[in-house]
Each structure stands twice: as structure tokens, then as C-alpha cells.
Amino acid sequence: MQLSRYAFIVKGPDYFPEQHTSELRSPKFSTRVVGVSDYQTALLIAEQLIADGIQLIELCGGFTESEAVELQLSTGKKIPIGVVKYDDVLE
Template sequence: MALTKFGFIVTGDDFVQYQGTEKFSMKVVGVSDASKGVAVAKEMVAEGIQLIELCGGFSPVWAGKIIEAIDYKVPVGVVAYGPESIDSMYRLFAN
């Protein structure tokens, strides 16, 4: 089976956007709080999304909660930033 349905969850503002072609679809969902990612991921799995990627704004703790909430039904990846980005990430998400 090829990947045809991809989901991305980003922290920031609440929104939903769809992109894709006849053979591939992507659902991007923005959440104003990482805790909202749990419900979004469950919804994505119910819609048949095959793989979920979380933005770097999700901590490992929230990634784990999301993975457990969907009962490991699809792979969940997390965008990671290297140590050189720690200070700028802190400034970005501190408020």
C-alpha cells in the first residue's frame, strides 16, 4: 500500500487546510494548544489518514500522548530541531 493520505498537525492558530492531487491528499490542522492535538489525531485516523507528522512545537510528552491516544494505529513522526535551535525555539514559544 502506498502513502496516499498524510496528516500534519502544527501548533499556532486553529485552522484546517487540505492539499493534494488525485493520488495524494494532505490534511494540515493548526491547533492553538498542543492538548488539542489528541482529538485532531484521533479524527485523522478515523478519516483514514495513514501517517501523522507533528510540528516541532509538540514536546515528546505530547507526542507520546497522541501516539497512545490513537492506539499506535498509524505512524506518528515529530519534526525535531537541533541544539543550535534551542534558544530561538524558546523565544518563539515562550509567550
């Protein structure tokens, strides 16, 4: 299946999904960006995104790799969930 529905979850203080959600759309692809302030909210949002037909979720660098794995397991491994990583090269 070709990827056409993607989501990115951003974690930051005072981000609330009801206010901090945006969507980019073209005829062939859509990206939903959702802001959350904690892991528990991210889990709820991930479940909702999956129910909405999202095919892949990326988590911002504010999430740990273990949180990404936990999210993957908690959502039943229905879709790939990755986490953005940064090198410590920039000081």
C-alpha cells in the same frame, strides 16, 4: 500499503482547527494541515484524522517528543505519529 493520505498538525497560539485547516490534493496523494493551540485539541484532531483515513501524522516542532509518544499511545498506535525536530545549529 502505499502512503496516500498524510496529515501535519501545527501548534501555535490562537490556531483553531475550524479556521486553520487546509488540504493539498493530487490524484494520488493528499496532505491535510491542521492548526491547533494545545495538546488536548491535537489529540481530538488526531483521532478525527485517523477516523478520516489518514495514514500518517507528523507534528510540528512545537510539540515535544513526549507529547508525540503520548499521542501515539492515546490513539491506540493505529498509525505512525512523528514529531519534527530541529537542531540547535542556527543561532
